[in-house]
Amino acid sequence: MKEDNVRRIYWISLVIILAGLAQFLLSTDNLVEIAITLFVVSLILFILYLTHWHPKFPSTAISHRSEMVLFAVIFVLGIFMRIYHIESIPPGLHGDEAWRGVSHVLVVKLVLLSI
Structure with missing residues (x-):
């Protein structure tokens, strides 16, 4: 074994x-x-x-009712995670694009502060 x-x-x-x-x-x-x-x-x-x-x-196996409740919880959690603060992230294909935008904003702020 x-x-x-x-x-x-x-x-x-x-x-x-x-x-x-x-x-x-x-x-x-x-x-x-x-x-x-x-x-x-x-x-x-x-x-x-x-x-x-x-x-x-x-x-x-779990009961059909328990399975449907578990599916609904996971589905609602997925929808919530997708739309939570959706307007604060710029549109794009990947999350990396959002981080690039944030880093570019920080660079611009640093340049403006140094002037």
Whole structure:
């Protein structure tokens, strides 16, 4: 049993490391093919882990009502997190663009203070 747990930890760690390395390599322009290959390998290993080595899920399930309440809570929380202070963040595709705007405003303020 202990060997089985060690094997599971090994495989899931390998999957996480390969996927993380692939994500890192995607940020470079000349290593995209290697990154995609690593990601596909990690995806295949993850599927193998789920089909062969993952422990079976317990047969007890939550009630349909509890499942719907949990879904509603997660859904409402997601909507709230999306629209909370939505006007304070400039429109864009990523949050990084908002941080760039904030840093540019700080630079302009520093320049104006030094004049």
